[in-house]
Amino acid sequence: MNSGFLDKLIERIGRVRSEDLESYLLRLADEKGFLETIFNAIHEGVIVTDLQGRISYINRGACELFGLDREGSMNSPIGECLRGIAWGELLGDGKVVSRDVEVFYPQHRFVNFYIEPMRLEKPAARRSSEGFECEPVGFAVILRDITENRRSTEETIHSEQLSALTLLAAGVAHEIGNPLNSLNIHLQLLDRKLKRVDDPVRREMKDVLDIARGEIERLDSIVRQFLGAIRPAQLELGLENINTLIRETVDFLRQEIADRDIRVEKHLRADLPLAEVDKTQIKQAFFNVIKNAVQAMRPGGVLHIASTQENQFIKITFRDTGGGISPTDMSKIFDPYFTTKKSGSGLGLLIVRRIVREHGGEIDLVSHDGEGLEFTIRLPVRDQRARLLPPSTSA
Numbered sequence: 001m002n003s004g005f006l007d008k009l010i011e012r013i014g015r016v017r018s019e020d021l022e023s024y025l026l027r028l029a030d031e032k033g034f035l036e037t038i039f040n041a042i043h044e045g046v047i048v049t050d051l052q053g054r055i056s057y058i059n060r061g062a063c064e065l066f067g068l069d070r071e072g073s074m075n076s077p078i079g080e081c082l083r084g085i086a087w088g089e090l091l092g093d094g095k096v097v098s099r100d101v102e103v104f105y106p107q108h109r110f111v112n113f114y115i116e117p118m119r120l121e122k123p124a125a126r127r128s129s130e131g132f133e134c135e136p137v138g139f140a141v142i143l144r145d146i147t148e149n150r151r152s153t154e155e156t157i158h159s160e161q162l163s164a165l166t167l168l169a170a171g172v173a174h175e176i177g178n179p180l181n182s183l184n185i186h187l188q189l190l191d192r193k194l195k196r197v198d199d200p201v202r203r204e205m206k207d208v209l210d211i212a213r214g215e216i217e218r219l220d221s222i223v224r225q226f227l228g229a230i231r232p233a234q235l236e237l238g239l240e241n242i243n244t245l246i247r248e249t250v251d252f253l254r255q256e257i258a259d260r261d262i263r264v265e266k267h268l269r270a271d272l273p274l275a276e277v278d279k280t281q282i283k284q285a286f287f288n289v290i291k292n293a294v295q296a297m298r299p300g301g302v303l304h305i306a307s308t309q310e311n312q313f314i315k316i317t318f319r320d321t322g323g324g325i326s327p328t329d330m331s332k333i334f335d336p337y338f339t340t341k342k343s344g345s346g347l348g349l350l351i352v353r354r355i356v357r358e359h360g361g362e363i364d365l366v367s368h369d370g371e372g373l374e375f376t377i378r379l380p381v382r383d384q385r386a387r388l389l390p391p392s393t394s395a
Helices: 003-015 018-041 060-066 087-092 147-194 199-230 242-252 254-259 279-296 348-358
Strands: 045-050 055-058 097-103 109-123 132-145 237-240 263-268 275-278 302-310 313-319 362-368 372-380
Touching: 045 060, 060 132, 109 147, 147 199, 237 242, 237 279, 242 254, 242 263, 242 275, 242 279, 242 302, 242 313, 254 279, 275 279, 275 372, 279 302, 279 313, 279 348, 279 372, 348 362, 348 372
Parallel strands: 263 302
Antiparallel strands: 045 055, 045 132, 097 109, 109 132, 237 275, 302 313, 313 372, 362 372
16 A cells, blocks of 8 residues: 555544545555555465464465465464464564475475564654654565475485486496395205205205295395386387276286275276377386375275376376375485385385386376375376477566
C-alpha cells in the first residue's frame, strides 16, 4: 500500500468529511487489492505474522509450497501450519534468519526461508533528535523454492563420486577377481582329490567345499554388481515396445510374485510409440524396480504398473502398497550400499538410475511413509543424450 497516501490520510482523518470517507476507503481497498495481486503473482512465498507468530497474511506461492488453505491459515500460529520447525525459537530471536528447509508434503522440495523482523515508526514517547522510534510489529517470511539448485548440486557431487568409484572399480575388479579365480581353481583340485578319499571323510569335506564355493560365488556377484552399478555400458539401441518389456519382466518374476502372494495390476497404454532403448538394460531396470516393490510388500499386496505418453517421453509408473520410505531415508535411496532390507546389496536402484540416465531419461519418487512408494521412470521416445536450450533473451 502507498505509505505516503496512508500517512496523509492519518494526518487529515480529523478533517475528513463524511461524504469523502467512502472514496478514501475505496482507494485503500483498491491499493490493498493491487498489492495482493502482485504478491499472488510472484513465485516466492510470502508470509506475514504478528509478534506472537500468528499469520496475518499468506500469499498463493506459500500456500502451494506447503499445501495450505489460505483462509484456514489466517490468524493461525505459523507453527501449526508449518510443522517440524521450531518457529518459536526463530521468531523469538528477533534477528534476520536465513535457513534451508526440506519439505515432504505436498511435494518433496527444498525451500529457503528468510525471516525479517518488521518494525513500524511511531512518535517517540520521549522526544529524541528525530522524534520517532521503531516498534516491532511482526515478521515477514520470504520462501524461495531451491529444489532445482539443490538437485543440481547433488547431481554434481554424485557425478564426482561416481568418477572416483569408477577409478576404484578397475582396481577392485583386478585385486579381488584374480584371487577369487585362483581360489575357485584350487577348490576344484581339492574336489578331484576328495574322490579318492573314503566316503565319510569325503561327505564331510564336500560340505565344507560347497560352503567355500558358495561364498566365492557371492563375492564374485558383489564385484559384478558393483561394476554394473557404476561403469558406463555401451548401449545397443533398438526400437522396442516398452509394454512388451514390462510384460516379459513381470513374467520372468512370476514365480517369486506368486510365492509372496502379490497381485500385479497392469494398465498399459496400447498405442504407445516404440522407444529407442537398449532392451536388455531397460529390462534390468524394470526387474530391479519390480523386485524391490514385491519384496517391500506383505502377502496380499498389490503392485500397479502403468504406462502412458507425456510429450516426448514414455512414462512408466510402479506403485506398490508396501510401507513406503521414511523422509530421512528418501535422500539416501540412491546412495551406494544403502538398503533397508536385511539381505539387500544397496546397488539395485543405483543401477536403475545409471541405466535411465544413460538413456536420457528421468526418475521420480513419491513416498507416503506407511502407505507405499510410487516409482516413475520417463524414457525419451528417441535416443536423447542432450537437448538444445532456447536462445538467451538477455541483451
